[in-house]
Amino acid sequence: MSLEHILLGLLRQPASGYDLKKVFDERIDYFWAAELSQIYPTLKRLEKRGWARCCQAVSSRGPGRRVYETTTAGRRALRDWLAKGPEIGDERFAYLAQIYLMDELGDLKQTLRFFTVLRDDFNRKLEALRRLERYWVEADPHYPDELPPPDFHVHLTLRMGILSLGGHVRSCDESIRRLRARMDREKHTRPGVSKSTRRKNPHAPPRHKLALRPPDRKSQTPRARP
Template identity: 45%
Template sequence: MSLPHILLGLLEEPASGYDIKCEFEQSLSFFWSAALAQIYPALKKLEKDGLVTSWQEPSEKGPARTVYQQTEKGREAFRDWLEEGPQLNTERRAYLAQAYFLAQSRAPDEPRSFYEQLRDDFRARANRLTALEDVWRDDHGPAFPDNLTGQALYEHMTFDLGQRVFRLYVDWAEDCLARIDGAEKD
């Protein structure tokens, strides 16, 4: 997956760089992150390559804002990427590299603290997704999620996986804590 492809997907409808950043924070941050410092250069490259177009719109809060939208060429590039099939690249998870070497920590209580922090963070992320699920349920009524169609269906399936993964991570962190407790008793 790449940031340019995600930007193309988000730019099916016109949006500013700030709008895109907000979309990342509200929904995409569970599986992808991007700072404005990454978004704007990527947008400029997409525009240079003819995949998006931009224009200025007046802003109520200050200077004019630049709004972007995918072009037909951009739409085709985005669809080509979608049709390449799943991209199951090796993911980098720094916390797993840290966990791998925890025995080398100077502080004897660091492994326990580390896994408690992981558990709490995973739980908070799962809870945020559950809160989004509750909003969707309120918006879509008693037939939710079976009544979802179009983009909402695929967004929900992605969020559903996120909930399941983070709940599994919470269980894993709790199992690790139990194993640490067991190892300390021996």
């Protein structure tokens, strides 16, 4: 479970569940969100497994704090997780599913609005990361390649966020441009709407003849086995 390992990483500096929630909202949020109701049981699980230890502490305001810290066994588990290679392939993108099915609306204006909102959202996040990078440039004379190891790795994460979001924004821009052009074309050809862009029967089930994967070429199966 990724949350367990992220907590293991963060708890290399002692923190309470409440502290960790703030850390998540401030900087982990970009790639992993977590609620308090998930953090607390997970901390107990880590402690029971011997990956974290806990000690009571007093708070100047409010009830007592349970401050956790990664143990040696916990750091070993964290290293194992990191060493066994990238965890990839489980990502889910609801907005891509929405675009995939959006022909259902039968209204390019709505699709255009969708992409505009999406574009703004991606761009807002991109601007936040770029602002952050500018802040680092100004604040740290070691920036970017002489940064000490933890910051260097955090910076690699930041750069991946920036380049990835850049791709998303560009993609939205391209889609918006194409949608506008298509709407223009539709307007000018009315009422003799182009054959290719009109649905013959708008209530008929759409046939996605173009799959996202090209058809299998069975002949390509390797068969060298003497």
